[in-house]
Amino acid sequence: AQSVTQPDIHITVSEGASLELRCNYSYGATPYLFWYVQSPGQGLQLLLKYFSGDTLVQGIKGFEAEFKRSQSSFNLRKPSVHWSDAAEYFCAVGDNFNKFYFGSGTKLNVKP
């Protein structure tokens, strides 16, 4: 069965520091992978997605993610975090039937 694991529930980083949010998935076929961000009280906004090709994908707001098939991972990174990046981040995998499976989310706090 498809599943997504985000092992970190909360992460705190200082403004200007680098960030890496972890995501591991379980899926039998080639996955479609997504990262979404949710600001407090809002819906989810797509940061980036991977379908095929280059395993390093660029997204909005300076985020990038790397697909590693051997590790079943799709970790999200940002070289320098801004206070406005404080939010909850969700990793998701989509299947061939237009269904999506989400991780439980990672809440990011940014220290001034």
Add this chain to the structure above:
Amino acid sequence: DVKVTQSSRYLVKRTGEKVFLECVQDMDHENMFWYRQDPGLGLRLIYFSYDVKMKEKGDIPEGYSVSREKKERFSLILESASTNQTSMYLCASSATSATGELFFGEGSRLTVL
């Protein structure tokens, strides 16, 4: 600008009441979804629809039903609300394609007293 609109941002209902949550999308998407979001549990799929009048159960359909009479509108119905249905409800839509991503509404926070 593409948009998924959920009619109510905040609702307070009493146990046993019938509750309607409405969702409209303006992107002509075939697929529409209702998710429930609870702290620590992420998003759990309640129902989805891939065409008008078509619906499929997701992971947690118990206590819910849905209606899709028009392509742009997908309603979630709680026939008899219970306190354990207090949650954030998120509607989303997507196009039918291998690369179709989800577009989300802003959510409806339901409190059942």
